[in-house]
Every structure is written in structure tokens, then in C-alpha cells.
Amino acid sequence: MRYLGRTLLHAILLLAGVSILCFLFTEMAPGSFFDELRLNPQVSPETISALRSRYGLDQPLIVRYGRWVRSAARADFGYSIAYNAPVAPLLWGRAKNTLLLTTTGMLLTWLISVSLGVWLAARRGRMLDQAFRIASSFVISIPEVVIAVALLAIVVRWRLLPMSAGPLNGEGISFWNHLRDLAIRMLLPVTILVFVESAIIVRHVRASVLEVLGTPFVQAAHSFGISRARVLFRFVLPAAASPAIALFGFSLAGLVSGSLLIEVVCGWPGLGPLILEATLSRDFYLVIGGIMLSALFMVGGNLIADVMLLAADPRIRTGALDAR
């Protein structure tokens, strides 16, 4: 319990640190939301300075940060100048779409990666294993955005997917039509996510299963005549889970930030396009809100992974107790 309390305190300090750095970096970044207005001769400098004062941009950094903290405490997380609305509802509306995409992608990725990783580890050195290693090295070395654009080009060129024009929230159409529509819309971005993430996770799962397969306690289990399936589920998988759980934490952490580029490329109405627009127009509170949401998931994901590791690995429990 004390270990968890300490981890939680670290998480809060980390979030505070991220928010301070965000403010410092946005202060250092050139330009502001009203710079384009300055180029317009019809807008007087007085109007611009009145607007700056209205949104509190004329205040010193420390005052703005204090206001933002108060706003965060009210769960508003600042005020978007471009949308003229509090940041949190804006982000949450888009984050729901992003989470739908990334959660589906993550579940599929882990389902495929764990099965494929274990299967390849059992076939170490064979043709398929070698082929996968080369193919995954290739996929990992290509930037995600290039893969996304290439797959998008293939889908468009050969018209592999039907057009989908239904509303994303499914208003006015039946449940099944909505589900079908959603599946069509999600197919390409989810495929890209699974394709990119699996290449990395399968390698990790394969490596940790291989490591456990060679340990004396697994060999001892074989020498007792225990069936392969029982050795796999009772001995190998629990022992190989620790590195995979740590990686699962990163997957959870990337639920908000992992698909931003893919959303932009595929036109998915999630956080990606919103934060890109906000960055280009220097709507800084919205950008800071996006970064904080991503940091929150990063910290939360790692916290969940820590708890899972604590439950899964008695050695960490002992270590945590020793550290008290």
C-alpha cells in the first residue's frame, strides 16, 4: 500500500513537472494566436492588445500558470481561444473517438502479438521465424507515418474499402448499420496501428518466452513429463509476462498519443487533427491540454503496469517490501 502511495505521489509530481515544462516551452515558442491578426491592417493594435488582455495573455508566465492550475482544478484545463470554449470538453469529445480507435487497435495488437510471439518462440530458427524477424525489422525501421500513407495509397488506388458517409455517433441509422459503418471507417487506421505496434510487441513477447523456455525450471518441468500445454500456461507464460506487462503499460500510455499521426493521415476525427490545428494556430491552452491528457495516460498506464507487475511477479513484491 505504501509502495502504491509512493508511486502515486511520483505520478502527481511528474504531471506537475510536465505542466510547468509545457508552459515554459510554449512561452519560448515564437508567435502567438493573434500574430495573423497583426498582418490585417483593418485590425488595430489596440484591439489586439484588448484581446490579449481578455484571454490573460498579457499577464506574466507565473500568473498564467496559476490561473491554468485553478482552471485545471475545476476540470476545465484552460480556455481555447480558437474555439472560444473550455479545453476539457473539447478534448474529451475528440478523445472518445481516439480511445475507440486505439483501444480496439491495442486489444487486437496484443491478441495477435502474444499468440504469434509464443508460436514463433516455439519455432525458433525455422523459416517462418526467420522471415518474421526480417519483416519486423523492416517495419520497425520505417516511420509510422510512411506506412500509414503507403497503406492509404494502396487502399485508395485499388479501392479496397467501400466509402462510408454515415455520422460517427450513429445518429439516424440503425445499430447494425452504425456498427458496420464504424468498422469500415476504423479498418484502415486500426490496421495501421496493429501493423506498426505488433512488429515491436511480437519481438518482445518472442524474446521473453524464449528466455523462459531455456530456464532450468522449465526444463525440469519437461523432465517430469508435464504436457507442453501445461508447461506453457503454468510455467512459461506467467514467467514471461513481466517484460510484456511493462510493455503493456507503454501501450496503455500510448492510448491517447499513439495514433495522432495516423488519425491525421486517415482523417479520423480524434485528437490528432485537433492538436495539429491547435499547434499550427498557436492555440496554446488546447495544445497544453492535449499534452497533459497524453501525460496523464502515460502516467496512468505505467501505474497500472506497476500494479499488474506487483500482482504477477512475487520477486517485485519482495523488492517492494525490501524498499520500504
Add this chain to the structure above:
Amino acid sequence: MANSFPTTELNHAYVRVQGLSKGYVCGGRWCRRVPTAAASEIDFEICAGKTLALVGASGSGKSTVARCVTRLERPDAGQIWLDGQDIAQLRRRDLVSVRPKIQMIFQDAVTSINPRFSAAEAIEEPLRIQGKSRSERRSIAEAAMQEVALPPAGLDRSVMEFSGGQRQRLAIARALTTRPKLLVLDEAFSGLDLSTQAQIANLLLDLQAAHALTYLLISHDLALVSNMADTVAVMAYGRIVEHGGTQQIVTDPKHEETRKLLSSAKAAQSQLARRAGASA
């Protein structure tokens, strides 16, 4: 290769290995594959209730032989007669009835037991596949703990809470639950301090006397095995280069490899004696 190992009738030899060979292929599918013979034309036999020590330097192939005898590996050629049955090429499902008769004690006591298990889970695991009931398993595990001089109350503790020497005792207790006839001790003493080594060696000798166990003792330490083994086979480069009675090997080594092993064992002993003298 000298083939003058003192042979006895097959019915007296509990284990007889004849012409055992095992090789590995180094290199991958797309690079040059180099076959390496880890063990070639290995012949030996162990009478019931006796100990054969297979000694050699690292990489001499002794662990490969141990893994073939326990059928963790399938040999490329040769026969392994166990109680009159050749198990060298038996299939996995046919080995199920043979497995309880052969048990292996691994080099590293810490990693040879699943760290996620309690002592009871670790010891009872081999009994689960034999379909023993919960109460039967528990009573066998308690008896095994007593045999290796560990308190039965420790069964509910995590294996993480046992020391290295205690874990080696746990590994022996686990092996005893299947009532084996042959114990393969693969460097079972390395990683233990001298007094624990002596305790484990005494325990193994007591168990051998009590259950008429046959031991195949794998080690690189000729001095240590000379106290336990009835016969010694020295391995080098995947072959047995010298074999005979323990006394004969220790007092009158014929092969250069045996002499090297003996001199390094003596050097290690004198170094230990010097250290003990200095600390006294």
C-alpha cells in the same frame, strides 16, 4: 577411443549407454551451417545403487550427455538402456512412463524451481500429472521435505524465501517425489559454499543408501566427485578419454586431460588451505 570400461551383465547395469552421439548445428538458415559434435560414441554403464562421475572441463560435452540420458534431448545415435529398456529414441508420449524413473538436479538451484511457486507447489507439481489427490500430494511432499532435512512447515513458504542450499534440498525433494531410480546431478554442487556442498553431498549419500538410488554425477571438480563416485569417466572434446574406478583415476591418471583436471583440483585445494591458514 579406449573401450576398456569394466562391463557387467546388462541385468546388473541399471543404466547402459552405448555409442551415444549428439551434435548441434551452428549458424542460421541463410548463413553457413557448421555441424558441431557435442558428444561422440559415448559408452558407459552404471550398476544399480552406484555412482558414475562424468567429469571434464567446460564444453567437454558432459551436460549434453546428461540431457540425453534424461531425454531432455533426443540423441542422434546410440542406445540408452534404462532398466532393460532402450529409451534413446522413444517418442514424447512413450516417455511419460519412463520420466518418473529418471530425475535431474540442475546446476543452479535458484533458477531450477519456479520462483512464483510455494515450496508445496514446486514439490507437488510432478505428482499432479500422476493424478494423485490433494491429500496424497501433501503427505508425499511432507515426507520428501523430511527426507531432505527441511521442516514440513516450510511447504507453504514461497521458494524465494529459501537460501541457495535450501533450494537445492527442495530440488532434491521434488525429484524424490516420483520415486526415481536414477538421479542425474548436473553440476549440482556448483554455486554452493563448501560447507553446503558437503551437507548436500552427505544428504545425497544417505538418500542413495536409503533408496538404492543410481547417480550420474556431472562435474568439473575431480576432487569433489572422488568422495562420492564409484567410477569416473573423463570427457574431453565430446568423447570419453579415460574411465575406470575412482581410486585408479585419482592415483594413476593415464590421460593428459585427467592429469590437468587433477592438478587444477589440487591447486584449488591448496589455495583454499592457504586462505584458511591466512584467515586463522
